[in-house]
Amino acid sequence: MTVIPKFYYEIFDMIEMSAVKKGKFCRVDYSGYPEEKDYANHVATLADDEIPKVKSIHTGLDPDKEITFKFERVTGNVAGTGGKEITLNLKYLDDIKNAYGDRNKDNGCIIHKISHAILMAPNPLTNKFWMFEALADYVRHMRGYRREDAVGAVKMEGAYPHYEKGNALNPNRSQVCAHFLLYLEKSQPRIVKELVNELVSNSYDETIFQRLFNGKTLPELVKMYEDKEDKILEEKRIAEEQRIRDEKIKNNLWSRLFAAISGFFGRIRKNK
Numbered sequence: 001m002t003v004i005p006k007f008y009y010e011i012f013d014m015i016e017m018s019a020v021k022k023g024k025f026c027r028v029d030y031s032g033y034p035e036e037k038d039y040a041n042h043v044a045t046l047a048d049d050e051i052p053k054v055k056s057i058h059t060g061l062d063p064d065k066e067i068t069f070k071f072e073r074v075t076g077n078v079a080g081t082g083g084k085e086i087t088l089n090l091k092y093l094d095d096i097k098n099a100y101g102d103r104n105k106d107n108g109c110i111i112h113k114i115s116h117a118i119l120m121a122p123n124p125l126t127n128k129f130w131m132f133e134a135l136a137d138y139v140r141h142m143r144g145y146r147r148e149d150a151v152g153a154v155k156m157e158g159a160y161p162h163y164e165k166g167n168a169l170n171p172n173r174s175q176v177c178a179h180f181l182l183y184l185e186k187s188q189p190r191i192v193k194e195l196v197n198e199l200v201s202n203s204y205d206e207t208i209f210q211r212l213f214n215g216k217t218l219p220e221l222v223k224m225y226e227d228k229e230d231k232i233l234e235e236k237r238i239a240e241e242q243r244i245r246d247e248k249i250k251n252n253l254w255s256r257l258f259a260a261i262s263g264f265f266g267r268i269r270k271n272k
């Protein structure tokens with residue numbers, strides 16, 4: 001019987017544990033998660049397809065540098081980005097699978113992270129943090145990666161730009177920030193390119209809004225946006241109230257008609 005030295009087993013283990021899928025514009029390092037080979041291939045294919053498309057929306061610091069994906073399994077965050085390295089949380093992706101039946105229903109979270117990695121502008125964690133988040137979910141939206149609310153056995157909030165009062169500049173509500181950015185873009189189509197230039201060159205200050213929006217400050221723009229959205233919500237509320245009233249009147253008419261017909265036939269039966 002041939003005895004294989006323990007040393008060889010250790011090498012086999014190392015080969016098994018260190019696993020990398022090399023893409024054209026990215027690499028997916030799934031070391032430590034050999035069972036995730038198929039998902040690593042999926043991430044590489046998706047990222048190779050999307051990276052040039054995201055770059056056509058916005059550029060960044062060293063935008064052509066290869067992006068590295070890694071996996072982790074932790075409770076809490078969706079994923080993380082540090083420079084050109086993106087860490088995807090397998091625990092979160094499994095939560096997506098539980099709610100939607102398929103991890104790929106949240107391919108959009110990968111697009112969001114690709115936007116961060118391409119932008120890689122300095123000092124994100126300051127008063128401009130909301131813009132990094134707005135931009136990432138703006139890109140996700142422009143690339144068509146909407147995720148609806150999960151309303152089945154496992155509930156989960158969806159991912160799509162929407163309005164929430166008071167959250168236009170709240171980086172923890174990135175989809176609301178993206179909704180505000182989409183509003184700004186309607187009256188100033190250059191907003192995304194101008195903001196990205198200032199973020200990347202680290203020359204950003206809030207006067208950019210006055211320059212691009214006829215002297216309007218950022219708080220004034222937020223106020224205009226919220227007034228418009230509040231008005232839309234109010235109109236929807238009034239229309240819904242009217243619909244419920246109309247429905248009640250209609251049901252009332254039917255029930256009175258039904259009562260009149262039954263009464264009529266009741267009288268006929270009695271007279272027989």
Ligand SMILES: [Zn+2]
Binds near residue numbers: 112116132133136174
């Ligand atoms: Zn983000």
